[in-house]
Amino acid sequence: MDDKILIAKRVALELKSGSLVNLGIGLPTLVPRYLPSDMEVYFQSENGIIGMASVPGPGMEEPSLTDAGGGFVGAIPGAASIDSCFSFGLIRGGHLDLTILGGLEVDEQGRLANWMVPGSRLPGMGGAMDLVTGAKRVIVAMSHTAKGQPKIKKQCSLPLTSVRRINLIVTEMAVIEPTDEGLVLREAAPGVKIEEITAATEADLIVPAHVPEMQVDPALPGDLFYLGGTSRSH
């Protein structure tokens, strides 16, 4: 299974019916594809919509209905449009149940860095600092390493997004939970040995006596629901 699909399928298991969820740009937008079709989850996009959905079909794109990357989306019946103050009021005010974000680094205390690489990449934080600070639950969905180097480190070398401890890290190798005691290895991906995970992780991992295998359905088709327009609205 493709690494990104594995991560998206595993993260999808964390979503709960009736919850309000915000997805970061990139990998997190794959997650809704792998939700059970009978599950009702409400997606907020910080550019101003609650109840974002996929575009219903070709030719039905609306230039004033887009996701935070500027791609075309649709909306569920009962969706609501809001301005940027309201959107971030929901995020900071404890109304957002979950955000799923990409990551550059996570440290041993569960702190995320995902908005800049000094001197080379300066995307800006966009909504990430508000999301990590304010969402009830934060899941980081990312590759375990970058160019062979661990991304889960003792200390982040990149500027932090927030000092808030995130709730879960899902990579193509493992599921890791930051706790008061440290980073706990909760699951290993199919076919991945514990030693391989610890070798690819700079931070110390707490390894319980039994680490179950990540349970994802390899047969899940992944075409049920698609968010994150590939085409731009202009």
Place this chain on the structure above:
Amino acid sequence: MHMNKVISCSKAVEMIPDGATIMVGGFMGVGSPHRLIDEMVRQGRKNLTIMANDTAFEDIGIGKLVAAKMIRKLITSHIGLNPETQRQVIEGEIEAELCPQGTLAERIRAGGFGLGGILTPTGIGTVVAEGKQIMEVDGKQFLLEKPLTADFALIAAHRSDYRGNLEYSLTARNFNSIMATAGRTVIVEPEHIVPTGVIPPDAVATPFVCVHHIIGRA
């Protein structure tokens, strides 16, 4: 019966001098005043301070002001999808103040609504907090973020009536309704201009008292 606020795009841009501070509505080009932006590029301006959520793409929306090298300072939350903005910032051609998106929205709201600032938990313990006052309220720490206002706010709307009451469409609202309160001169570029009364009072998102000029049909 009421003042005619409708002016041409070129007349509107002629009001804007070099060095002006301008808020521009839109989110990745969605809900940006595209005709006003094109006219600014056509007339040419320099040393502008632009406050906007993002700089869209290289050939879209605010990205065109970047490409034409009209910007000296940028207060924004995200430039990640515009490599030319990143290049100009990294090479020091543009001075950029990166501000968390929710904080940027609230700073503009504070400026427009006469507040001395806002207190937010966002940015505490990060580089965003450097040089800023931290206030403790009921045992929780907040960052004091100061208000923003501008000489001009250039915004887009779905419909304006003859008075300048505005209605927005879906995600094209974003920063527009907030910036409409914070520009000393507010210029709206509506998709449609409709008779006063067509937009019912409950649907008015920006009341006409905030709007100084309406861009007429070309």
